[in-house]
Amino acid sequence: MTNTPAPQTDDPTDAEVTPEISFDQQRFAARPARLRPRARRNQPKPQDLWARPFEADGRNRAYVEWLVDQSMLADAVTLGRQLAGHHLMWANVYASPDPRAAVEQASVWYTAYPLSLMTAPGQSFLGALGSEELWQAFEEIGIDAIHTGPVKLAGGISGWEPTPSIDGHFDRVSMAIDPLFGTEQEFRDMCENAAAHGGTIIDDIVPGHTGKGADFRLAELNYQDYPGIYHMVDIPRDAWHLLPDVPEGADAVNLSPEAERALAEEGYIIGALQRVIFYEPGVKETNWSATPPIRDHQGVERRWVYLHYFKEGQPSINWLDPTFAGMRLVMGDALHSLLDLGSGGLRLDANGFLGVEKSLDLAPAWSEGHPVSQAANQLIGSMVRKVGGFTFQELNLTIDDIKNTGAVGPDLSYDFVTRPAYQVALATGDTEFLRLTLREAIALGVDQASLVHALQNHDELTYELVHFATRHANDTYSLGGEQVTGSVLAETIRQTMRDRLTGDAGPYNAPFVQNGIACTTASVITATLGITDLDEITPADTRRIMDAHLLLCMYNAFQPGVFALSGWDLVGALPLDRSQVKGLIKDGDTRWIERGAYDLMDAAPEAAKSASGMPRATALYGSLPQQLGDPDSFARRLSRILEVRKRSKLATGELVDVPEVPFRSMLVLVNRLVDATTQVTVLNFADEELSARVQSEHIPTGRVVDLSTLQNVGVVDDLGGFTVDIGPFGGLALVIREQEDEDEE
Numbered sequence: 001m002t003n004t005p006a007p008q009t010d011d012p013t014d015a016e017v018t019p020e021i022s023f024d025q026q027r028f029a030a031r032p033a034r035l036r037p038r039a040r041r042n043q044p045k046p047q048d049l050w051a052r053p054f055e056a057d058g059r060n061r062a063y064v065e066w067l068v069d070q071s072m073l074a075d076a077v078t079l080g081r082q083l084a085g086h087h088l089m090w091a092n093v094y095a096s097p098d099p100r101a102a103v104e105q106a107s108v109w110y111t112a113y114p115l116s117l118m119t120a121p122g123q124s125f126l127g128a129l130g131s132e133e134l135w136q137a138f139e140e141i142g143i144d145a146i147h148t149g150p151v152k153l154a155g156g157i158s159g160w161e162p163t164p165s166i167d168g169h170f171d172r173v174s175m176a177i178d179p180l181f182g183t184e185q186e187f188r189d190m191c192e193n194a195a196a197h198g199g200t201i202i203d204d205i206v207p208g209h210t211g212k213g214a215d216f217r218l219a220e221l222n223y224q225d226y227p228g229i230y231h232m233v234d235i236p237r238d239a240w241h242l243l244p245d246v247p248e249g250a251d252a253v254n255l256s257p258e259a260e261r262a263l264a265e266e267g268y269i270i271g272a273l274q275r276v277i278f279y280e281p282g283v284k285e286t287n288w289s290a291t292p293p294i295r296d297h298q299g300v301e302r303r304w305v306y307l308h309y310f311k312e313g314q315p316s317i318n319w320l321d322p323t324f325a326g327m328r329l330v331m332g333d334a335l336h337s338l339l340d341l342g343s344g345g346l347r348l349d350a351n352g353f354l355g356v357e358k359s360l361d362l363a364p365a366w367s368e369g370h371p372v373s374q375a376a377n378q379l380i381g382s383m384v385r386k387v388g389g390f391t392f393q394e395l396n397l398t399i400d401d402i403k404n405t406g407a408v409g410p411d412l413s414y415d416f417v418t419r420p421a422y423q424v425a426l427a428t429g430d431t432e433f434l435r436l437t438l439r440e441a442i443a444l445g446v447d448q449a450s451l452v453h454a455l456q457n458h459d460e461l462t463y464e465l466v467h468f469a470t471r472h473a474n475d476t477y478s479l480g481g482e483q484v485t486g487s488v489l490a491e492t493i494r495q496t497m498r499d500r501l502t503g504d505a506g507p508y509n510a511p512f513v514q515n516g517i518a519c520t521t522a523s524v525i526t527a528t529l530g531i532t533d534l535d536e537i538t539p540a541d542t543r544r545i546m547d548a549h550l551l552l553c554m555y556n557a558f559q560p561g562v563f564a565l566s567g568w569d570l571v572g573a574l575p576l577d578r579s580q581v582k583g584l585i586k587d588g589d590t591r592w593i594e595r596g597a598y599d600l601m602d603a604a605p606e607a608a609k610s611a612s613g614m615p616r617a618t619a620l621y622g623s624l625p626q627q628l629g630d631p632d633s634f635a636r637r638l639s640r641i642l643e644v645r646k647r648s649k650l651a652t653g654e655l656v657d658v659p660e661v662p663f664r665s666m667l668v669l670v671n672r673l674v675d676a677t678t679q680v681t682v683l684n685f686a687d688e689e690l691s692a693r694v695q696s697e698h699i700p701t702g703r704v705v706d707l708s709t710l711q712n713v714g715v716v717d718d719l720g721g722f723t724v725d726i727g728p729f730g731g732l733a734l735v736i737r738e739q740e741d742e743d744e745e
Helices: 061-070 072-083 099-105 125-129 132-141 184-196 214-220 237-242 257-265 325-341 371-386 399-408 419-428 432-443 486-501 521-528 539-557 567-571 578-585 590-594 624-628 634-648 739-744
Strands: 108-111 145-147 152-154 156-158 161-163 172-177 200-205 232-235 288-290 301-307 345-349 390-394 412-414 451-454 476-479 482-485 510-512 516-518 562-566 654-657 666-672 678-684 690-695 702-706 712-716 721-726 731-737
Touching (some): 072 172, 072 214, 072 325, 125 184, 132 184, 132 624, 145 184, 156 214, 172 184, 172 214, 184 325, 200 325, 214 301, 237 257, 237 301, 257 288, 345 371, 371 399, 399 412, 419 486, 419 521, 419 539, 432 476, 432 666, 451 539, 476 486, 486 516, 516 590, 521 539, 521 567, 539 634, 539 731, 578 590, 624 634, 634 731, 712 731, 721 731
Parallel strands (some): 145 200, 200 345, 412 451, 451 562
Antiparallel strands (some): 156 161, 288 301, 476 482, 510 516, 666 678, 702 731
């Protein structure tokens, strides 16, 4: 663990003073110019850990103090005290989410994944992301933000020893940067260089859970407020017969449904929740686990049952415990990222599961869309806006819940509304389901400008379709000329995706438990094109793959909101062969096949793996330096798309209509730009040329201008329509120049 010393103080005026920092003070108005609170305290040197040879026991005071010294809650208290009473904490408005302000700060994001980025020998992940060469390339392409992914220490502590992350560093255990990825100073330098190129850095916080680090171990020891961080229940000894035995060497065991039910009937836990994420028979059948007998810091033997909505090593945070210890921990982590490290925004992970409540009958406990989740998100979003930042949530819930949570908490939400739908449109050449989801979002009041429209990220292609499978399961929808319920619709789309993208159609892609498909964007396209052997891809195939890939870029970029893409997208990465990551996928987590290493900047052209050991993926498009020298490359063609988006200010517009289309492979989006101009996006999800009529009551009469060439391509007639020619996997961004506009010109 690397730590940055800071003086301990009870007086906020004694907080550490640093030289003036070079951030744009208008953008980050609330960041104290000469106050940088430090979360990390003076840490004991290894030779001072005199108690290490002794047992890691709660009755060993040195061990308890060592855990406290590692804990996030203790850091949060230290950091919060430095900021308390400071006038700059009141510099910004903060009550309401402001998606367009967030989009104006950063509208095109590169979503990094620390384990997969290949760096130069001796260069850290953060050093690579902060390099001048990378930011020059990003500026040329039109990328103005990096979402780093989780880079702080994660995993757990067993005795005196750290244990590795079990979920890609989303099991946070510290505010310190993991040395695997770099240093705190490199993070700050990255933020400085991003700002110099008009960009910003987006970090992560996890309001829903931690790993089994010092905070959890102190909770098991019943020490001070630490049990209040988690949904933990101290089971009385006379009820231990309801608990399963824990095998020697294990620190917990998942409850069976029968044990979960028995404990619920006795009133100890609230029982089954609405769904079990990462469900796997015999491994994770419920959201609850039990510890073995543990001697606490006073020598009392206890057994705990704790909630983990995700994996067993990710104990859930309790946002409504009387100590409010979990809330203090999360807020401290957020302020550390924004004010100490210098990030401009934060992703909120697992923020839709912050409230749980027992049902009044035998139904599952209320655990999704709970008012406590909304209240907690309001607090987090408000605190971040209060210090000049913005937040986004990656929340795969119903469209209603995304709308409700986004109305009070985060500024932006990940587009789980249409992400699977546009993949289905590509796989089938039919945009009907995509049009349905877009219209459903409009009807429910979701502002497209509040969404992060993304290509691949570190997760699977999610096809849970929670909106249709749960709250709207009994509603009726039209699909393929038939009236079907939401539940039937969801299963139809799931099966279509499985049939079109896995198995014989795409043997290199893999189902991921019940959630979706492990794949890259490129491998979705190869399956769509009928390519079953990735080793047989020809240069002509690569060109077709690139065309389809850029179509998906246009779909996500030629509409209001944030456009996000990954390094796997930028280089055209293919999935790894399962044999290359067999040790990582043995527990069923097939997502590792899509996380192959990629070399954005030709930093390690001869290396077979990233510094973290991820095998290099096949990259169809090449590195950014190679691509930026070729006007027909993916990156150069993408830069022209993003220039159109930026010049027209499309990102802060409003989607007003998704009209009917004459061809099933066609999609039309009608947007209203900030200057009230009508913009029309026309896309062709088929590998054939179309000549088609575009018509909508929201399109005024006038000249139709191609925003790429600035040439006239037609005239809107009195019926509100015009005809365009569009190539295979093609897309057009058009604007309507009305007579009034011409008179003003």
